[in-house]
Amino acid sequence: MDQPVPRVELAFRPKQSVTALVGSIRKPGDQVDMTTEVKEQHATQQRSQAPRRGRRYARPATAPPKSSSKKEASERKEPVVHEWSDVPGPLHEAVIASLQEVCHDLDTLARSGYKVREMTQEDMEGYAKCMNCGERKRVLDTKSKSICFYHPVKRNLQKKQYKYPCCGKKQACASLPAHVYAPVQGFILENWWNYRLTPSSLSGLRPPRRAVALDCEMVEVDGGSAELAQICAVDILTSEVIVDIYVVPSRKVTDWRTPWSGMSQKLLKEMKKAGKTVNRWEEARKALWAHIDPDTILVGQSLQHDLDIMRMVHLNIIDTAILTREAVAKDCKQNWGLMRLCKQMLDRDIQQSRRGHNCLEDTMATREVVLWCVRHPGKFQEWAVSQREWKKKADAHWKSKRKESDKAQVKQPHERVSQELAE
Numbered sequence: 325m326d327q328p329v330p331r332v333e334l335a336f337r338p339k340q341s342v343t344a345l346v347g348s349i350r351k352p353g354d355q356v357d358m359t360t361e362v363k364e365q366h367a368t369q370q371r372s373q374a375p376r377r378g379r380r381y382a383r384p385a386t387a388p389p390k391s392s393s394k395k396e397a398s399e400r401k402e403p404v405v406h407e408w409s410d411v412p413g414p415l416h417e418a419v420i421a422s423l424q425e426v427c428h429d430l431d432t433l434a435r436s437g438y439k440v441r442e443m444t445q446e447d448m449e450g451y452a453k454c455m456n457c458g459e460r461k462r463v464l465d466t467k468s469k470s471i472c473f474y475h476p477v478k479r480n481l482q483k484k485q486y487k488y489p490c491c492g493k494k495q496a497c498a499s500l501p502a503h504v505y506a507p508v509q510g511f512i513l514e515n516w517w518n519y520r521l522t523p524s525s526l527s528g529l530r531p532p533r534r535a536v537a538l539d540c541e542m543v544e545v546d547g548g549s550a551e552l553a554q555i556c557a558v559d560i561l562t563s564e565v566i567v568d569i570y571v572v573p574s575r576k577v578t579d580w581r582t583p584w585s586g587m588s589q590k591l592l593k594e595m596k597k598a599g600k601t602v603n604r605w606e607e608a609r610k611a612l613w614a615h616i617d618p619d620t621i622l623v624g625q626s627l628q629h630d631l632d633i634m635r636m637v638h639l640n641i642i643d644t645a646i647l648t649r650e651a652v653a654k655d656c657k658q659n660w661g662l663m664r665l666c667k668q669m670l671d672r673d674i675q676q677s678r679r680g681h682n683c684l685e686d687t688m689a690t691r692e693v694v695l696w697c698v699r700h701p702g703k704f705q706e707w708a709v710s711q712r713e714w715k716k717k718a719d720a721h722w723k724s725k726r727k728e729s730d731k732a733q734v735k736q737p738h739e740r741v742s743q744e745l746a747e
Contacts, residue, residue, distance in 0.1 A: 408563055408688050409695060416561050420534055422698035423560075423621050428641055436646055437628045439637045443516045451516070454503040457496070461505050472500040486726050518635040525617045532617040535560040537691040540630040541683050543587055544579035551575065552605040552633045553587045556687040557612055560623060563691070566615045568684060570595040571608045586680030609634040623694050625662045625686070644693050651708040652715065660711070662686060665693050669707060 411419055430440050452461040457474040473496035475488040491497040525532045541554040551574065557567035570592060580587050595601050602608055612634070616622070623642045624630055631638060645659045652658075666672045666689050674689050675681050697704045 409692060410563065411561050411695070416534075419561065419695070419698065420621075423535055423623075423642060423694070426642055426647060426698060427621060428643065428646055430639065432646060432650075433628075433639070433641055436643065438631070438641065439519055439628075440639065442521055442637055443519045448508065448513050448516050452505040452508050455506050456500060456504055459503065461503070470503075472503045474498055474500070484729050486730060516635075519637055520635060521637045522616060522618050522620075523613060525614075533559050533566065533615050533620055535621040535623065536566070536616055537623045537687050537694070538612070538627065538630055539624060539683050539687040539690060540633055541585040541587055541681065542629075542633055543573060543577050543581055543585060545573050545575035545577055547575070549575075550633060552608055553585055553592070554683045555608045555612065555630075555634075556683045557615065558684075558687045558691055560621075560691050560695070563688070565684065567611055568600075569608060569611060570601045571605060572596065572601050572603050574604050582680045584681055586677070586682060605634050609636060623690060625690050625693075626659070642694055644690055644697075647694070647697060648708075648711075651704065652711050656715070658715065662689055662693070668711075669693060669696050669703075 428436075434440050450461050453459070454461075454472060454474075457472050459472075475490050475496055476498050477488060477490035479485045479488055487493060488497070537558045537560055539556050540552055542550040543553045545551045552571045553573065554570050555567055556565070558565055572592065577589070580589065582588055592601070602611065618638070619640060620638075621640045621642060622631075622638050623644070625643070626645045627641060627643050644662070644665065648660045648665060649656050649658065660668075663673075663675045666674050670689075670692055672689075672692075674685055
């Protein structure tokens with residue numbers, strides 16, 4: 325569709341009436357004798373008719389306004405509008421097959437922090453940490469009574485201490501005959517106890533979706549925990565928004581996390597008046613379960629946090645963070661953020677609003693990233709190779725920085741270490 329031509333204000337010049345005798349009209353080939361006065365008058369007239377350079381779009385009044393052309397379109401720097409991609413119906417089966425090939429196995433999900441089964445009492449006790457070395461409790465394992473190796477003086481990361489001040493090494497320099505575990509906090513036990521596997525389709529009126537992109541926004545509530553504030557789910561094949569609701573937390577909100585969540589007290593009140601909210605995360609989880617079943621492929625960026633906030637256990641997962649990280653290197657521990665992936669793969673800028681992230685935009689962006697990866701495997705491998713080379717250079721840079729920091733760091737005397745141990 326043609327873009328509308330912007331209205332241009334032209335310099336106004338009144339029309340002059342010119343009368344001349346027929347005999348004074350020049351014929352082709354006639355020579356003209358111009359006096360000095362006539363030359364000056366002619367030059368003045370040309371200067372008055374010339375366009376003013378001070379005005380960007382000013383044109384001579386005698387020239388009619390031109391329609392939009394290729395040259396004018398190239399000069400106007402209008403923002404490029406990106407549309408979300410469409411998956412034609414005949415390609416649905418091929419896309420689903422490609423998505424199933426890149427679904428993560430249970431071991432990969434467990435290593436990345438996903439819950440792969442409903443929690444038990446032993447599992448929850450296993451989240452107790454040792455107060456000295458920080459190791460998790462090994463449940464139903466005799467090794468849980470092993471010797472505890474630790475550092476008496478912890479590192480100060482704000483001072484960029486890469487080695488422990490007590491010994492100047494990374495290996496533990498102190499030991500105890502057993503670990504000292506701190507009790508697991510009550511709200512954590514309560515949250516983990518509510519984990520449930522995705523049930524079969526709750527609604528028999530429509531078939532469950534085959535692939536869904538998901539994103540959630542959280543806020544901080546009393547007690548320091550987080551609760552769900554918004555959830556968006558989009559069908560990957562049809563790009564249909566199936567869930568887009570706001571959630572009223574069960575506790576008082578202490579931090580809206582607006583720069584990241586985009587949430588605020590005013591926005592939640594407006595959505596509540598508009599009837600676009602539900603109470604608590606249980607209702608939001610039920611709304612999502614109405615569209616999916618255990619066979620649905622869930623796609624998201626670092627999706628374990630979104631599933632944890634809704635106490636969900638789902639096994640058909642494509643995490644774009646894991647997908648891109650393993651493509652760079654199997655042992656890679658660095659994650660590429662969604663905004664960075666969109667810029668590098670799609671040449672699209674997201675999360676540019678000063679009001680925080682847009683949950684629906686992040687969901688659609690995740691859909692675009694995973695579709696790009698499975699529909700362009702060659703380009704995806706080229707991207708992985710380029711990021712592998714970049715990571716090698718970045719690791720070498722930070723390694724040299726650590727060496728410089730270690731050389732500049734003054735070793736603490738033994739008296740100060742003993743004083744800290746006494747405290």
